[in-house]
Structure formats: C-alpha cells, structure tokens
Amino acid sequence: MIVKKSKQRDAIYNFLKTRVDHPTAEVVYLNVKQEFPKLSLGTVYRNLMLLTELGQIQRLQIGDGSDHFDANVKQHSHLICRKCGCVCDLPYCEELNNLDEKMDNIFQGKIQGHSLVFYGLCEECCKNNQ
C-alpha cells in the first residue's frame, strides 16, 4: 500500500501541529474546511487514521464519546478532567518523567508500549471545587 501525497492530509497534519490542546475530528474538520471548503468529514477521519498508523500523530481515546488527536507523538501523559472533560498534557515533573521506566521495571517487559492517562480534576476545576 503506497501512500500518496495529499493537500488535505498535509493541511490536517499542519493544523494539528498548531494546537496545544487535543482537537476532535469534528474540530479538525471545521478548521481545515476553512482552507478547503469542499473537505468532507470522511476524508478527515480517513486521514487521521492514516496519520495515526504512520505514527505521525497519536489518537487519544479518552472515553468522552469522541476521539482526540495529538501531533505530539513523544511519550507523554495526559490528564482527563472528570468534570469539564478537557484533555491536558500533564505538567512536567521528575516523578512523572521516570514513571515509564518504573513501569518497565514493575512489569518486567510483560506490558509493552504503555502510556499513562490520569482521570482526575484539572487545575481550574479543582479551584472551582473549593
């Protein structure tokens, strides 16, 4: 299966790279549509899947009903807010950074390619909770 260049795919990937949050397919569609008015949702989904398979983006399935996509493919962890549903990259910290290594030790290679998703309350929702 040969992958051919496509302007739509490039636009989707470039859009994703500009975002620090983790847009859904719908959000990608609405934004890239401004550049390609004839763009269809099907094309967006097909390309997001393809880019995921190619390892250029990652798909975050956080269970809020929609998949989210992230152009940052470096191993990093996410926090999903139980309250507002936002998806944030977790702030850097030594422990978190080492967690993957720890996990490797814990599982003795039995579980490969793990990544961490935290379900909790984001900073903003924590504030509002008080």
Add this chain to the structure above:
Amino acid sequence: MIVKKSKQRDAIYNFLKTRVDHPTAEVVYLNVKQEFPKLSLGTVYRNLMLLTELGQIQRLQIGDGSDHFDANVKQHSHLICRKCGCVCDLPYCEELNNLDEKMDNIFQGKIQGHSLVFYGLCEECCKNNQ
C-alpha cells in the same frame, strides 16, 4: 430523587459481580435478557448509569467505542491492550499500589481523584508478538 428497588437493576448488578472482565452494556444486556426476556437496552443503560452514580459500579471509558462496567469499585488500575482491546485489572504489585500516593505528592492535591489506565499490550498479545 428517590431510588426504588428494581429486579432488573438487581439482576444487572449481580451479573456484573460474577464477571472478572469488564463487560460492555451490550454484553450485560444479552446476558440479563436471558432472565428477563423483555429487558430493553435502554433500561440497561439507565441502570448502569444509575449504579455508577450510586458508586456501586464503575464505568470504564477506554475508548474502544463502548463503555465497560466493573463491579469492583475499589481503586485499582486497568490495562487496555492496544492489540486485542481487552481490559484487564493490573496484577498486584507494591509499586502500583503506592502509585496513587505518589501521584498525590506529585500533584500536591492539584489533581484529585485520579486513577490510572495503562495502554499497552496484554500478556497474551506480548507472547504472540515474539
């Protein structure tokens, strides 16, 4: 809002308690339907949501397209296999057991009620991968 007893809800809860895996609403429906042939999917969903709100079960949204439900509400972590999609409880280990406490320290209370989901390869898929 008063919660009244319901035979269907009891059956759903009891079924869930017999399972060590984490069935979807569909699976719950098909099984409990054997006891209540007139059972409807809507009732299953409504009761699974209600039981979740009551804290009797937990809802696992692992992003495979369907929600999974778990009658074990004790804090524990899950592994979701990237390959076969199964949802397993993670095997007990000291580090994992302490991880929540560590997370509390890391986040200084900024992130509350977190739980862990690992995305990786289950034991079986790791074997087949070699």
Add this chain to the structure above:
DNA sequence: ATGACTGCAAAAGATTTGCATGTAG
C-alpha cells in the same frame, strides 16, 4: 396515589463505508 422504573421505538452523535470522480506518481 405518586413518582420512579420499564419496554419500545425513535433520535442523536460519532465513525465508517460504498461509489463515482479526481489526482499523484
């Protein structure tokens, strides 16, 4: 009695797919 719960069917939301046409190589 009252209001919660049920079954049924329709609706809603996200994603996938079939097909004819367009386009990269």
Add this chain to the structure above:
DNA sequence: CTACATGCAAATCTTTTGCAGTCAT
C-alpha cells in the same frame, strides 16, 4: 495508466431520550 485519495451520502454502531404503561413505596 493505475492505484490511491476525495466528496458525498448512506449506513453502522453506541448511547440517549420521549412516551405510555407498570410497579414500588
């Protein structure tokens, strides 16, 4: 040319919802 990519629309899948009838308290 040939096969991959697109746009469009229909189909699929999961979950939610409206409503009339039923049941628990």
